[in-house]
Amino acid sequence: MTPESLVRATENLFSLPDVVLRVNQLIDEPATRPADLAEVILCDPGLSARLLRVVNSAFYAQPKPVETVSQAIGLIGFQALRDLIMATAAVDLFKGLPPEKVNMEHFWLHGVACGIAARDLAARRGLRNGERLFLAGLLHGLGRLMFFSQCADAYREVLRLVEREQLDSVAAEERVFGFNHVELGAELLRAWRFPESIWKVVAARLDPALAGAYRAEAEILQVAERVARQVAATAIDTGEIASVDASDELKVLAERWSLEPDALLDLPGATSLRAFEVFEILLPGSTLVY
Incomplete structure (x- = not known):
């Protein structure tokens, strides 16, 4: 088995709707107008x-209701539209996984x-088109969901290796499957x-x-993932993530970017506030409380 073969085998299960693919394509075409997307x-x-x-939610706080799709697109812009559509499509595709997995x-x-966090770091770095890193960060773990969905029995061996031999999950996945969830998720996105x-x-x-x-x-995404684990620790009481602290990685990144040592240390707090707003849009009625 390879990442490519597993993705091909699940093509019908985890394929994006045609409308999502078409919207994604149109956004990349310079001549596209809001009316075309609508x-x-x-x-x-x-x-x-x-x-x-979503546009009429508290997140956007509109003074009066937005009534048409064209108005909504004009309000949030093409990039935010892409983020919303791709995010909601991914949530819908994997929403049937059993909670015990x-x-x-x-x-x-x-x-x-x-x-x-990735989008914010890209902005602070001044990267061109850094907004696209929101989707990279949001969807970076999809390979793990594919493993849980399609290889549940084999993945029990991964969990056993993590628990008994103290391997990290990536090393355990490579021992069991020959590749890891990062490679699998990237192949799905491709x-x-x-x-x-x-x-x-x-x-x-x-x-x-x-x-x-x-x-x-990629460096930004690597650090953003650590920030995300720290953010999750403020909401989810598990021993696995409770001790995560991204401060060292943020200080190294600040030094590499010729910034003050503490210039990025506010990122976890700022990320946490925004994350719960966006999370509530994607999964309304969540039981998580911040």
Whole structure:
């Protein structure tokens, strides 16, 4: 088995809806207008309703209700539209996983926090088109969901190795499957026709040197993932994440960027506030309380 073969074998299970693929394609075309996107989105009543619900939520705090899809697109912009549509599509695809395999609220809170932290770090670094790192952060863990969904029995051996031999999950996955969830998730994003600037960054999260031209983005994602674990520790009381502290990584990054040593240390707090707002949009009615 390889990441490619597993993704091919689950193509029908984990394929994005045509409307999502078309919207993603249109956003990358310079001549696209809000009306063009609205025409496609209106073909999916559920997506249209969700977009209007989100734009009229407290997150955007509009003085009066937004009533049309075109208005909504004009309000939030193309990049935010892409983030919303891709995020909600991913949540919908994997929402059926049994809670005994994975706590989806914990999973998506971590993803949201990672995406927000990555986007914020990219902005502070002054990276061009750094907004795309929100999706890289949000979706960086999808390979783990694929393992839980399609290889549940084999993954029990991964968990056994983590518990009894004190291996980290990546090393245990490589021993059992020959590849890890990072590689698998990146392959899924590639199959979903994400640009290289996203799936290659996800693929190189553990070793940014492998990202080539996207090394800076991969380094940001690596640190953002640590920030996300620290954020999750403020909401989720588990021994696994309670001791996570991203301060050292943030200080190293600040030094590399020629900033003051403490310049990035406010990131976990700022990320936490935004993460719960976005999380509530993606999973309304969540039982997590901040």
